[in-house]
Amino acid sequence: SGGEAFMQHEFLLELLKTCKSLGWHTAIETTGLASKEVIGKILPYLDLVMMDIKHLDPAVHKEFTGVSNEIILENAMFIAKNARKMIVRVPVIPGFNADPVSIECIAKFTTYLDNVEELHLLPYHDLGSNKYAMMGREYELAGTEKPAEELMEELKAIVEEEGLTCMIGG
Numbered sequence: 001s002g003g004e005a006f007m008q009h010e011f012l013l014e015l016l017k018t019c020k021s022l023g024w025h026t027a028i029e030t031t032g033l034a035s036k037e038v039i040g041k042i043l044p045y046l047d048l049v050m051m052d053i054k055h056l057d058p059a060v061h062k063e064f065t066g067v068s069n070e071i072i073l074e075n076a077m078f079i080a081k082n083a084r085k086m087i088v089r090v091p092v093i094p095g096f097n098a099d100p101v102s103i104e105c106i107a108k109f110t111t112y113l114d115n116v117e118e119l120h121l122l123p124y125h126d127l128g129s130n131k132y133a134m135m136g137r138e139y140e141l142a143g144t145e146k147p148a149e150e151l152m153e154e155l156k157a158i159v160e161e162e163g164l165t166c167m168i169g170g
Contacts, residue, residue, distance in 0.1 A: 006034035009042060016045035029089065032075035033067065039075060040082070049079050049086045050120075050170075055097050056105045064096050073109070080113035088116060089170065092155065093124045098147045103155045107162040119159050120170035123147050 005012050005028045012028070019026050027048035032039075043049070053076060054069070055061040061069035080086050088110045092098045097106075103121070110119050123146055132138065152168050159166035 004033060005030055006032075006038055006042070009034065009038045013042055013045065016042065020045050032072045032079060034075065036075065036078055039079060043079065043082050047084050049083045050089050051076055051079060051086060052089050052091060053106050053109070054091060054093075055102060056109055060096075064093075076109075076113060080116045083115070086113070086116050087118045087120060087170075088113070089120045089122055091122045091124060092147050092152065093141070094144055094147055098124070098151065098155075100155065100158055104158050104162075107159045107164060110164060111162050116164075118165045118167070120167045121152060121155055121159065122169065123152055 016026050025047045026045060027050065028042075028046060029050040029052070031052050053072070054065065056069070056073070058068045058070055061067070061072075076088070088106070090097065090103065090106055092103070097103065107119060110116055124141070124144060125146055126141065126144070129141070156166045156168055
């Protein structure tokens with residue numbers, strides 16, 4: 001829980017092997033920012049991959065996250081092709097991607113992913129903002145408002161127009 005699961009891939013692999021030996025359903029949420037070698041070792045032990053796709057424009061993605069999304073999008077295609085099940089999750093953040101064009105682009109990209117039929121729209125919230133203060137770091141999204149329900153419904157309709165199942169939250 002917390003952080004990028006693939007950053008702790010050795011521990012993750014052993015944990016997933018143990019879980020599968022007990023007959024447990026396994027799932028992770030990931031940004032997909034890892035090597036294909038690491039991802040390929042982990043996928044056989046996963047029943048579900050929930051993968052965040054935040055933006056399709058590499059420059060915008062880098063400006064807001066500090067990294068380009070090129071590897072992430074390549075890995076989305078790799079994971080979708082090789083995972084048992086994958087769900088795309090989009091954190092909807094005002095001023096970043098909480099607009100019809102950004103969500104339509106992500107939805108269209110998702111339709112090209114093998115075996116992916118579901119996209120979750122995750123409305124921005126600031127529930128973790130207090131952790132930044134505890135770490136002595138500035139919370140850069142301070143003052144960002146949660147997207148309005150009407151906007152979220154509009155974005156959901158855009159996703160569904162692409163033939164995907166869409167859920168708000170998740």
